Amino acid sequence: MALKVLVGCKRVIDYAVKIRIKPDKLGVVTEGVKHSMNPFDEIAVEEAVRMKEAKLVNEIIVVSCGPAQAMETIRTALAMGADRGIHVEIPLGQMDTFQPLHVSKVLAKLAEKEKVDIVMLGKLAIDDDANQTAQMTASLLDWPQGVFASKIDKTDAGLEIIREVDGGLETIRTTLPAVLSADLRLNEPRYATLPNIMKAKKKKVVKMKPADLGVDMAPRIQVVSVEDPPVREAGQTVSDVDDLVAKLKDKGFSSA
């Protein structure tokens, strides 16, 4: 009984880029800045592809919500081994108010529409660090969730998932369908090779809008301001140990 997987991918600012705040202090500069697929989403795609290679999965649909450039992210996922793509178009101007709740609603609707067995996401996106989408999607669908997954195995009844938690590793079992989110140690993603990149150009990608899925785009959160972390202050040189102790006392770090 081969499964169908829906993988979510987000186009984010590349991890190596130095982030700069926009002059209006309501966001960061994205124009002309290098973007790439969210690293945790790469891991999610890789896991789906490995499941397909192990014949557990027979179709991988990749979905990305974003402006026109989100197509690059979808093509990368197709080059890694996904079968077809869905591009949910969000105009560039709306990207600032497009939030995880909207994504969750889109994913939930698509999961039902495409009748998938697994929704596979990255555990968080490296731009907002929200770590909400997988959980909210599961909740909207009323499906079990296996988030922060570092190992996923198929069982007769569904899935066995090892999760990374604060105290160590937790093993859970879920039925299918389920929503999963990939943690860092789940796998090491492959690089897209040229022949696969060329093949990916021929794979089908369907475009749609959130309205087509009946999703209301009104923001629930308003960004008030975005600021740099405080500039590091110059250190003070102390002349000897007594001086150091005195300064520590002054600043309230030592009562002795």
Add this chain to the structure above:
Amino acid sequence: MRGLPQLLSRAKRVRVGFSASEPVLAIQAGILQPDKFTQTFVQLRGLQSSNVISQAPLAAVADTDSGKQLRQELETIVGPGNVSSGESVVLQHGQDEGPHQGKSPDIVVFPSSTEEVSEICKICTKHNIPIIPYGTGTGLEGGISAVDGGVCVNVSKNMNKILQIHQEDFSAVVQPGISREMLNQEVRADGLWFPVDPGADASVCGMCATGASGTNAVRYGTMKENCLNLEVVLADGRIIHTAGIGSRPKKSSAGYNLTSLFLGSEGTLGIITSATVCLHAIPESVAAAVVGFPTVQNAVDTVVMTLQCSVPMARMELLDEVQMKACNEYSGLSYPETPHLFLEFHGSESEVESQTETVRDIAADNEGGEFQWAVQQEDRTKLWTARHRAYYADIALRPGCRSLTTDVCVPVSALPDLVTATKADIAEHGLVGPMVGHVGDGNFHTMLLFDPADPEEFRKCKEVANKMARSAIALGGTCTGEHGVGQGKMVLLEEQFGKDGIDVMRQIKGALDPQQLMNPGKVFSRN
């Protein structure tokens, strides 16, 4: 004072630009007798070696008019924030990752464009100041050591752009601040990679300067096979393009092969300000394998047979039993302490499978032990952990020690004998010298460990290293396969090329750098 008579007799370049209060130059001109200050000063500047002729050292003259003028002229070119003579800055810029104690330059400048580099060279030429190019400081041969002081030109800090990527032509144009890992990260998404991997995350332009190579050379070549064009600034400030302006065809018969001349010139002919390099397609399928052998001979025989079967190996690394022990201890592994081959296969899925089969059989024919192999990315990473961390594993064998890393390269057939002789020599001298080899190229490195506080131990390491290099030359090989000559192998270079060969190099150097300002004291000795 030892050395001074030689200086006096060799007083060549007395510049009229300096005031007579420059004691050292004045001595050279025979005007002044050295007073006590100057004697000490000249000693401190390390002028006792007969190889070194003093330039006007800036640290001593920083407060003089000419020193201040030089600094001002440099600040005008690059901006005051991009000139530094701070102690930690100059210290960092004189010391690379090799065992040789580096000498700090007097001043470090951080240009932001090729034009600025050109202006800096013009100023240094005018004042007769040595110029030392600096990339990432990851070299192993003291190539950045400012033996005569001078101006260190750090071309990587501000000149750090990838200028062009040509996906369909498989080439990229990069500035010195782009390291090979940065380039790889950038082209990954296009299904491309830059295969020259010397271990360190070195500047690509720096790799051109040293003619670098790495674990993938057996299949993908060294920098020499992967560089199409270089933009170079000469000592007098002229900017040239070694294959033609903007040229990047796969082949050319146009003019002298200047690209080849500058590749591996170790900063002695000019400063590389951009490089056009070749990219390759990421292989469809990659498999890694590890197999142990009772002796090095068995391992090398396997390598020779594999090459003769024309198996297009991507990586073939030999780790001897001392290295395996170090790796086991450092990375918590449990390999048998015998020589091992670490292998990597690239190609389509079927090609990789058939290549792996072929080599497995050859290894078995040569007394090979268990043949472990892996395809998944993280399994391959785990399998290769031992090899990747080899250097750090060696240093951990004796915490606090440093390593004199040798770099001989011989025709593959000569490898077993040379390796056996070397291991015997290391044992005889009572040294610890783990061995890692790019056996597919006939190139191997021994990490001769020494206590930095024990000059006798260092001397023994040098003795073993020199003996190894001489044997390599006698066997039809070279004293340095990939690290370059720097300072440590100049004598060996002369033995390898003979007097006439070196004289031709000196003539070329003299033509391009008549004042002998570009990275003095490297590659070959001055007359």
